[in-house]
Amino acid sequence: MSKTITIYGAISSPYVNRLVLGCKRKKINYELLMPEGGLKSKEFLKINPLGKIPTIKDGNKIIFESGVILEYLDNKYPKTRLIPKSINSATEVRLISAMWENYIVTMLIRLFVQAINPSSDRKKVISDTLDKLNGGLDAIEQYMTPQTFSVGKTFSLADCYAFSALTFLERVEQMLGLESLLGKRKKIKKLWKSIKKEKIVKEVLYDIKEFRKNQ
Amino acid sequence: MSKTITIYGAISSPYVNRLVLGCKRKKINYELLMPEGGLKSKEFLKINPLGKIPTIKDGNKIIFESGVILEYLDNKYPKTRLIPKSINSATEVRLISAMWENYIVTMLIRLFVQAINPSSDRKKVISDTLDKLNGGLDAIEQYMTPQTFSVGKTFSLADCYAFSALTFLERVEQMLGLESLLGKRKKIKKLWKSIKKEKIVKEVLYDIKEFRKNQ
Numbered sequence: 001m002s003k004t005i006t007i008y009g010a011i012s013s014p015y016v017n018r019l020v021l022g023c024k025r026k027k028i029n030y031e032l033l034m035p036e037g038g039l040k041s042k043e044f045l046k047i048n049p050l051g052k053i054p055t056i057k058d059g060n061k062i063i064f065e066s067g068v069i070l071e072y073l074d075n076k077y078p079k080t081r082l083i084p085k086s087i088n089s090a091t092e093v094r095l096i097s098a099m100w101e102n103y104i105v106t107m108l109i110r111l112f113v114q115a116i117n118p119s120s121d122r123k124k125v126i127s128d129t130l131d132k133l134n135g136g137l138d139a140i141e142q143y144m145t146p147q148t149f150s151v152g153k154t155f156s157l158a159d160c161y162a163f164s165a166l167t168f169l170e171r172v173e174q175m176l177g178l179e180s181l182l183g184k185r186k187k188i189k190k191l192w193k194s195i196k197k198e199k200i201v202k203e204v205l206y207d208i209k210e211f212r213k214n215q
Numbered sequence: 216m217s218k219t220i221t222i223y224g225a226i227s228s229p230y231v232n233r234l235v236l237g238c239k240r241k242k243i244n245y246e247l248l249m250p251e252g253g254l255k256s257k258e259f260l261k262i263n264p265l266g267k268i269p270t271i272k273d274g275n276k277i278i279f280e281s282g283v284i285l286e287y288l289d290n291k292y293p294k295t296r297l298i299p300k301s302i303n304s305a306t307e308v309r310l311i312s313a314m315w316e317n318y319i320v321t322m323l324i325r326l327f328v329q330a331i332n333p334s335s336d337r338k339k340v341i342s343d344t345l346d347k348l349n350g351g352l353d354a355i356e357q358y359m360t361p362q363t364f365s366v367g368k369t370f371s372l373a374d375c376y377a378f379s380a381l382t383f384l385e386r387v388e389q390m391l392g393l394e395s396l397l398g399k400r401k402k403i404k405k406l407w408k409s410i411k412k413e414k415i416v417k418e419v420l421y422d423i424k425e426f427r428k429n430q
Contacts, residue, residue: 072309
């Protein structure tokens with residue numbers, strides 16, 4: 001059991017909620033809070049010159065970028081691993097995580113921006129981005145061979161990334177009034193069902209819902 | 216010494232040349248080639264459903280996403296490490312790598328696109344992107360405490376990422392006719408000088424130059 005780490009961030013952010021889910025899985029105690037004075041305050045920019053969340057404090061150590069934080073925590077508190085020890089499984093876990101991050105979350109951010117701050121060529125941006133998003137979802141559907149979870153029967157980092165991407169995807173669907181973006185992708189849909197059955201996932205989903213209510 | 220791995224890709228890509236540099240550092244034998252029939256051919260999409268480079272073949276294993284490949288190679292061939300064994304140094308190396316990737320290369324790609332395929336709001340895109348790029352460079356300059364290399368005196372993954380970003384930055388400067396984007400950032404400039412002194416770096420720079428001549 002670890003001492004308590006501080007996570008600067010808000011649970012609604014996909015970068016933050018994947019980390020919170022990872023901490024829950026690893027039974028790492030955390031406090032989650034937004035930096036006093038905001039992300040661009042002098043104080044916070046001293047901690048993270050990018051002014052981004054999540055940023056963590058573990059004792060004296062300050063770390064940012066969600067992927068880097070998760071690798072760090074998994075090495076420092078290795079009892080329950082998010083990244084398996086076997087090189088091949090670890091590579092599969094990291095690869096699926098990277099696909100969710102680089103081809104799904106990135107595209108969802110663009111759609112999210114169009115929902116809250118539409119540009120003059122909104123229609124074209126949304127249509128181009130949906131094409132890319134669908135390409136990414138197809139690639140994941142083709143690449144993955146999930147059993148209960150993304151890689152085998154054990155919950156891993158790839159499931160934390162899938163969680164953050166799929167939660168965000170449902171949010172963006174709602175905001176833009178889109179039909180089910182997952183379509184007929186059976187493997188992803190089955191995986192999403194399995195992930196949502198986990199107690200720690202239900203807890204994070206509850207926290208996200210409560211956070212949005214108070215927005 | 217490893218058997219020869221196949222890297223699908225072109226040396227001019229920052230995602231590819233960081234990997235090639237990592238292989239040289241680790242003395243991993245590689246052959247670098249573009250997939251026959253191109254990135255979106257049926258054959259290549261079976262290997263990588265995203266149709267992206269770099270993609271590697273190491274025996275039967277196929278891996279893509281440069282960061283994932285580099286983690287894999289560093290674990291599989293650990294003799295010369297790109298990511299140090301100590302958790303704290305490894306975290307610093309991964310964090311600086313992530314900053315180059317997420318805040319520099321991403322912005323350079325946007326500028327590169329404006330150079331080869333300008334949009335109607337080109338001026339605004341370039342100016343907004345330069346602001347973000349400068350923010351990223353400032354953050355790296357503030358965060359890093361390089362000695363000879365990005366982290367301490369040993370060449371690491373962070374130097375592979377710095378190399379790919381800074382080579383690309385110089386290319387984009389040329390293409391858009393921009394002044395020195397590094398400005399007065401002393402730490403980055405000194406680091407770039409040290410990196411360029413390495414024999415393996417000179418070799419990759421030579422390969423990039425030859426590749427561009429033949430374009």
